[in-house]
Amino acid sequence: MGQLLLNNVQKFYGDFEVLKGIQLEVKNGEFVVFVGPSGCGKSTLLRMIAGLDATTAGDIVIDGLRVNDLPPVKRGIAMVFQSYALYPHMSVFENIAFPLRVEKMEEAKLKAKVEHAARILHLDQRLQQRPGMLSGGQRQRVAIGRAIVREPKIFLFDEPLSNLDAALRADMRIELAKLHRQLKATMIYVTHDQIEAMTMADRIVVLNAGEIAQTGAPLELYHKPANIFVASFIGNPKMNFLPVTCTAVSDAGVEVAYEGQKALIPVTPRQGAVGKTLTLGVRPEHIQIGSGDIALTVAPTVIERLGAQTVAYASLDGEAENFCATLPGSAGVRPDQPLVAGINVADCHLFDDKGISFERHVELTDIDMNLLNPTAAA
């Protein structure tokens, strides 16, 4: 069992409010990812769940028991640190065996457990080496091994992959996902890398400045971000934003004008929007060359050719951010040669002046049958 309930959890450092009343329920066996920019309080929250940092107010409840005052070991959690926190003077075996040694487990049983964990993590060959001799990915796995042997109800990971290089990170992502399915334990994972969040989570919790900005399945956040913050944080390269003016509102959606072009965005309308300046969002991968419901003529300044796709960046007049388009394959764009970027209204997101999104007319279940019952897939 590994159920977690955060009930109005708050944290102050002196006068500085780091976490502003977090309310969250994590189901048993769920893989939840906390994501957000640096300094938003992810680590702090995780450390409070672990019992490393004190909670200023609110309850942390694990399996129905309020654990605020229990030490970590009594909470049934295990934590994997960003820096791995391996003991440099111990062999891999001893590192993994550490929690069991603390419990004074008998030698034979301990050995069996450590070796089992090592097999899961493909570390069998490395048991006698010191962490210093291992590669980053291997160290990572040792840290996970140390967590596994305790058979905790909840695993906590604090940016475990951020020290690895791109290729290794991709590999480790897959291994972690597999491990989750194998152990069927609850996992809470902190990262500021939205790709990790998207690929591993059953559910993502986006944190912004100590508050939950949105909670939902990865594709829910991708397709129906609740606000500009989530919209720009989820998706890579990030969503393009255009200032538009609302010209009309109807049941079919909201009509907006961008540089003279009018388009009807299929979103649930809201009163009093007409005449206001709204923000239109469109993801780079939804931009195609040639005409669309809205068309922009842009001259890309930088072209990135990845082979499988081509990413073009352009500066729009008066905008600080680049306008970006991801084009399939080796698209025939060249730097400084203007092209027409077409946008379909069906792909558009619309945000009001406070950054809150209008609900899009997209049926998530059409996109992925798992989406509305994410744990079923696990």
Next chain:
Amino acid sequence: MGQLLLNNVQKFYGDFEVLKGIQLEVKNGEFVVFVGPSGCGKSTLLRMIAGLDATTAGDIVIDGLRVNDLPPVKRGIAMVFQSYALYPHMSVFENIAFPLRVEKMEEAKLKAKVEHAARILHLDQRLQQRPGMLSGGQRQRVAIGRAIVREPKIFLFDEPLSNLDAALRADMRIELAKLHRQLKATMIYVTHDQIEAMTMADRIVVLNAGEIAQTGAPLELYHKPANIFVASFIGNPKMNFLPVTCTAVSDAGVEVAYEGQKALIPVTPRQGAVGKTLTLGVRPEHIQIGSGDIALTVAPTVIERLGAQTVAYASLDGEAENFCATLPGSAGVRPDQPLVAGINVADCHLFDDKGISFERHVELTDIDMNLLNPTAAA
């Protein structure tokens, strides 16, 4: 001017041969990226060009002058270190001004230069701060600023982005590419991240264990890798490899058999291949669901949903590596539900038993008009 010629450059550490006779010419204004796995000798080569490490044998020629025995400052290079190597006790201004102070440049001129560089790098607001107060990306730019003010003929970068997080890395990539176009200087850039290599390089030099595995424009490496090493290194997720048997050879290509299915791969044939076991390579992004020239039935174990695309990983019998497919959008694949992966022969790569590729019948100029004269784009 910033022309660089490496003529049979070798490097030994004791008996250990780190670089095995590197032969390379870099044109003025070119952006060359050295890429390769960790430990292949990239940093060593860069440091030899910079004049930080001694050259065991061979010549390093810059603008026609053999510089082996010159100190760095006389070579007309500037280097940006992976660790930034900022002086923690100096302000940003002083950090950037350092090379000019060394030259004893007069104050007014110095100030103008530093401020110009700071403007290019958007550091104007930060000039009085210490590096310790800056974010990773800002530090990075200070390091670049220090290189810029010297107006070197050649810039050397050693994994400048590896300490940054994903989003920042993407931003910095673009900024560097812009900078290259702005300064029109020769740049040599070391990384082990193939995405950086692909997106920024005019030309990529793939190093493997101290040797050049292949040199070419990014898309040339992507579409026509010279061997298995390059093929697997370039592209993300990496290319899938299948063992096939060569059954026949004709002018149209090489016919291979995979689990009973025969397919004619359009590559330039070679004598004596028939009957041998070859390796068929296909990139994840070229796999489609449903039938193709070759069809595999696989059950994905891990699905990564990125929103814009979906990546499915499956284990093939008897293969250690995952078989991977990148599918567009939110493809309807579910873990452990078998599906048929189709491969078109036109997308296939073929490698002989030594790992050398057969030349594909692909006209690169069809893909990108810049390709065969890459500097023209810069």
Next chain:
Amino acid sequence: MSVQRNAVIFAWILLLPAVLYVAAIVAYPLVDTFILSFTDASLKKTTNWVGWVNYSKIFNATFAEVILRTFIWTFFSVSIKMIIGVFGATMLNSAVPGRALFRVLTMPPWIVPMAIGIFMWGWMYNGQFGMISGMLQRFGLVDAPVAFLAQGSTAFWATIITDVWIGVPLVTLYMLAAMQAIPQDLYEAAWTDGAGRFYRFRRITLPLIVPSLITMSMLSLIATFNSFDIIWILTRGGPSGETTTMIIDTYRTAIGSNKYGEGAARAVLICIFLSIFCVCYFRLTSRLASGDKR
């Protein structure tokens, strides 16, 4: 909350043995000294409370001289120690063959019993039979023996130099350690920008060892201020009291003349002076450290 409180209790459990030990052995004598400083304790069997008399007695004309001298002596000794220490560390930090041996060779002054080291210096300074005077005569730089401990001026510097000599190994070692902690890439970056060896030293090494330099000079200052054996063995504070520092004065009063009360008052005064130094030091370093955080 309870987690926090446990940690504090645990910290005290860890500290307790050391604190109790030092308190038991040192605190009592310290307090005793403090109390003594308000009495007329001497060889007499009875002691009387005299209040501030001992302190008021200290402040006379010669004391001002002694204080001033102590400060000058300490200032020069500590500064020269630091300069030589940094110089030595710089030399020993160069990548030249034999440096491991050279490093070991810096340590003897630290290892040898202090008195013995000072006797050796006594020999060196001896005008008739000593090495320095002998060498100077041999090379014809002087024609008569030079007795370095004879004049106040030379004796003053002679005692400083000996004090420097005893302190230098630790300073050198510490500064060497500080230099080795500077990342090599800073030097490489500066070199690629054309900075020469001296320029690199001045603009990188020196500023970056400042925190360590301050720590060391602080510890060195306390030791130097209380440096007793050197002056005592070489000159006994002479000639004409020109090498008498506060600690010599204290020793003379307390042990020589058995005026324990007056001696204690001087000791307390020394502690007060040093405490003021320390507070300034903490202020200074915390400011420097906050400015230097990476």
Next chain:
Amino acid sequence: ADQEISWIYCGDKIDPIHEKYIKEWEGKNPGWKVTPEVVGWEQCQDKATTLAAAGTPVGMAYVGSRTLKEFAQNDLIVPVPMTDEEKKSYYPNIVDTVTFENTQWGVPVAFSTKALYWNKDIFKQAGLDPETPPKTWAEEIAAAKQIKEKTGIAGYGLPAKTFDNTMHQFMHWVYTNNGKVIDGDKIVIDSPEVLAALQAYKDITPYSVEGATAYEQNEIRAIFLDGKVGMIQAGSGAAARLKDTKINWGVAPLPLGPSAKGEGTLLITDSLAVFKGTGVEDKAIEFAKFITSPGPQGEYELQGGAGLTPLRPSAKVDEFVKADPSWKPFIDGIAFGGPEPLFTDYKGFQNSMIEMVQSVVTGKAQPADAIKKAAGEIEAFK
């Protein structure tokens, strides 16, 4: 069990003669043990004082007689009164060195006097008669001057380092001019006799070893042994050492000042002090008297080399002097010798005296001023 008399014994090891007599005494006094603790010369006195001050005195300690007054005034030691007979057995003035308030506070155990040594070769070189040593200060200064001027070698060895002995050396001059520093309870340093002595110091300094303030007596002696100085005043130990050198030397009574009544010298004695509060005081006194009784003491002090002068006249001493005439000046000086001045704060007094000497030797002050200053200072140390 045995009762113990602890004894702080200055030096590097116990003299075999003392060892022998300790055994003998222990044999005669069953149930008693003497346990000497050997402490280096530099620290032995301080250690005895520290132990006494801390309230755990030793049974007996070897101390300079000059400290007896301070110990006695602070009730740390017990008196060791001498019978008239005992007093008489010593050379004149010796008993005075341990006497304070008309009683004796220690048993003299070591005694030293000084005489003038001269280097005959240097005298010859300077055109002086090598066989006639100077008899007066005036002659001494003139000889020193002649040596310095004729040969370039220093004429006289004047120790003036900040050391005990610097005052001792000066006191020799004071006592060879019938001077006194303190008379009863009165400071009389500001007298013409003392002034003359200090003036003589000033006069002889230019012809002395360069840098007088850097040397103490052993160093000056070493210079003499090296043949680099014409005259020094030193104890009997120098004679023993001179015998091992090639130097042609002579020893004579200390030259006399203008007001001298006869040969004089400073009489320095070390004593055995018996500390109060050990419970073995009486037995310690008994032992102290035994170990310094004519038999053991005579054997001990006449070994030579240690620089000791005999405490008591005896046939043996006469015999000894006859065999080695160089001893004569040391004994002759006793007659008009004087004790170390007794001050409550002896160290304080000594520091003032050293200061006075140094200020004159280094030319910082005129003798008259220096004496005036010292007179004022030492008033406080009585």
Next chain:
Amino acid sequence: MKQPHLLINRYKWYEIIGIYAGILVFLTFVLAPFVEGFLVSLKPLSQLFSSPYRFIPENGSFEAYRTMWISVPGFARYIFNSFFISTVVTAVVLVLVIPASYAFARFEFRGAGLLLAAFLAVNMFSGAVLLIPLFRLMRSLGLLNTYFAIMVPGVAFLIPSAIWLLRTYMMRIPRELDEAAFVDGASQFYTLRRVILPIAMPGIMVVAITTFIGSYAQQFIFALTFNSKTEYAPLPVGLFAYFGRQEVVWNELMAASFVGIAPAMIVIFFLQRYLVSGLTAGAVKQ
């Protein structure tokens, strides 16, 4: 000569000369008194004081290195005592200082700064002044004239600087290591013993060496005052046995000093790498 790979470390000929000249000057300063002392130890006593100054002694011999054992028969014992006392002192200091430094390095509690300053203040009082009160204390503890008389105050005065050094070192050990052990249920003592102690080993070595030397060569005054028994006297006290009534047996004293510091020098020689690197780690301020 093999050229270094790092070109920055490749010196021009004049730089090499400059560096060696610098080292020469520096080492001359550091070692000249030892040369003088060594020459003294070689000279026969009668030639000690002779001018003009001669660098190479006439009739020089190693005789003093033989006779020193005879004139002070207990000398070997003094060396042993020094070793024994220093070893025990070092051990006790480590036992007390390791937990204390850990507490200072890791825990934030009220008064920590004050306590640390108080430890430093101990060094501000010179031993000479504290001698008599200390003596009384030793007496009431009944420790006079035992090995403990030397060890007990020695430990107390070596603790402050040891804490100071080790604390800076321990501050560099990542806090995550403690936290990881905490999460795994390890008690705080278990963490200290199994995690911190082994990792802090280089720093502990440095403290051990400095403490050992501090105790080996420098603790003179306590040994002298609190102990009267020759059989317990340490090296510095033993060396003063070469001081006679009239003069010092200089050649034997110097010979004995060289013999006496040799064991410590040998220890240092083998540990110097450790010493520098350990200090390095400790030197960096957080």
